[in-house]
Amino acid sequence: MNLTRKSSTFSMPVSMSLGGPLNKSPSTVGSLIDALADALLAVADFLSSCRLSDYTPEQVEEEAENIIIEKLRATKKIAMCLTKGKDWIQMEEDGERNDSSFVVAFDAIDSPQNLLSDFPVGTLFAIYKINDLHVGSELENKQLVLSGYSLYGSSQSLVVASKEHRRVTRFVRDQEMRKFIPSQKPVKILGNKLGTLAVDMRNLKAWNSDAVRTFFSSVASGKKQYDHRCTGSFVADLHSTLMTGRTLLIPADTAYPDGPVNLLLKAGPAACIVSLAGGKAFTDEGESIEDRVQVCTSLSDQTSLFLGCEEDANELQRLVKLSSTLRQVSEELNNDEKVSKERKARGSWSTLASPPCGRELIAT
Numbered sequence: 001m002n003l004t005r006k007s008s009t010f011s012m013p014v015s016m017s018l019g020g021p022l023n024k025s026p027s028t029v030g031s032l033i034d035a036l037a038d039a040l041l042a043v044a045d046f047l048s049s050c051r052l053s054d055y056t057p058e059q060v061e062e063e064a065e066n067i068i069i070e071k072l073r074a075t076k077k078i079a080m081c082l083t084k085g086k087d088w089i090q091m092e093e094d095g096e097r098n099d100s101s102f103v104v105a106f107d108a109i110d111s112p113q114n115l116l117s118d119f120p121v122g123t124l125f126a127i128y129k130i131n132d133l134h135v136g137s138e139l140e141n142k143q144l145v146l147s148g149y150s151l152y153g154s155s156q157s158l159v160v161a162s163k164e165h166r167r168v169t170r171f172v173r174d175q176e177m178r179k180f181i182p183s184q185k186p187v188k189i190l191g192n193k194l195g196t197l198a199v200d201m202r203n204l205k206a207w208n209s210d211a212v213r214t215f216f217s218s219v220a221s222g223k224k225q226y227d228h229r230c231t232g233s234f235v236a237d238l239h240s241t242l243m244t245g246r247t248l249l250i251p252a253d254t255a256y257p258d259g260p261v262n263l264l265l266k267a268g269p270a271a272c273i274v275s276l277a278g279g280k281a282f283t284d285e286g287e288s289i290e291d292r293v294q295v296c297t298s299l300s301d302q303t304s305l306f307l308g309c310e311e312d313a314n315e316l317q318r319l320v321k322l323s324s325t326l327r328q329v330s331e332e333l334n335n336d337e338k339v340s341k342e343r344k345a346r347g348s349w350s351t352l353a354s355p356p357c358g359r360e361l362i363a364t
Contacts, residue, residue: 013037017182018162018169028077028102029145032127033160036104037180039071040123040150040158041173043108047121047152057112064123065108078102082299084265102145103128107265111233122151122235126269144293147269151239159187159242161273168242168277189279191309192245197226198237199249206253209284209304211319216249218315234261238270238307242277247308251284259283259304267303268293280313282306286320 014037015030043064052060065083072078073091081089082105106125114121126147148160156173158180168187171180197219207213219226229246231237240246252259261267271281271289281289284304292303306316 014158014160014171014180014182017171017180018160018165018167028100029127031075031077032072032102032104033146033148035071035075036068036125036148037158037171039068041156041178041180042067042071043123044150044152044156044173052115057109057115060115061109061112068106068108068123072104078104080104081106082264083108084262088299101129101131103130105264105269107262110235110266114231114233119231120151120153120233120236122149122233122239124149124235124238124266124269126264126272128264142294144268144272144290147272149235149238149269149273151235157239159239159273161269161276163272163276166276168273170242187242187277189242189245189274189277189309192226192247192312194244194246195226196229196240196244196246197249198230198240198246199228199251200230200232201228203251203253203255206255207251207284208253208257209251209320209323211286211316211323212249212251212284214319214323215316218319219247219312234266234270238273241274241279241307245279245309247312248305249284249308250305252304256302256304258302261303261305263289263292263296263301263303264299267305268296270305270307274307279307279309282313282317284316284320286317286324 013030013034015034018033046063046067047060050060050063055063069081069083069089072081077100078091079100080091080103082103083089084107104125104127106123108123109115110122110124111119112121124147127145128142129145130142144163146160146162146164148158150159151157158171158173159168160171161168170183170187172183173179174181197216199216204213204216220228226247229240231240237246237248241248250259250261259267267281267289271293274281275290283289283292284306289303289305292301306313
């Protein structure tokens, strides 16, 4: 009897498991997250059934993208999709535009080249509410309502962060029921449990931030001596940050002065998830990612990114402030030196009856 009740509870839609207003009908956000959950199950089925030798990674990504778009279109509650490859996709049904103010932004297959090496891949998504929405919109007055990701591997996980409920819920796929089963407790980042750092060190010498270099040196060879474990898959590293508190660091460098991470498709959703789980998310200059999302007006805006537990975040922010102070002091000293030289130059000319002209200067 208890088993029957348990199965019935676990087989409810994802929106019902989140609780609160999302489970009231009709709920646009509830319908969208349920459609996304169904689409992500279908993407996982496709990945497990297709012969990757018959597809390029780009073809797999395109098919996954089409699966998600069709599931969302069927809800008739979304105005547009925003994707990595196609930018704006207007949702129309029988030639009629949907007047909804909701936009779903998603990266269908993060790091698709990982498929060639059997590395884990995932889908990252966010639901935005945007007033006065139209194609080519400047994305003003937007609100990130809900974000999440699905990680595909030996098992399929779905993680959903709801701003309205201020919680992060993890679901695991039940293969027999083909449903997502929610975990009993909200996801919380309590610290860097394993002492690990996910960072791509190939561009170490090109990093723009002195604070990031100092932070990396302190955790790599200082008292903490973190291990380096980077999968090359953003979703997989994000998942490790949630599950173990691992620090994920993607700095800006000379090739990407603003950073290499798309703000609306990746950094914004990831920051929402980590922040609601008790961690912190900001740029390598200490600016809040969520604040940057609010002022973002372009689909192509990029950023650097720090995701991690509060302890590591506080240390990096301390170094950012210290670096900023040292830079300011250095600029002031340089300005003082420049002013001093100018004064000395003016003083030497004032001792002459009249300043020499250009020819006289050359002659001397």
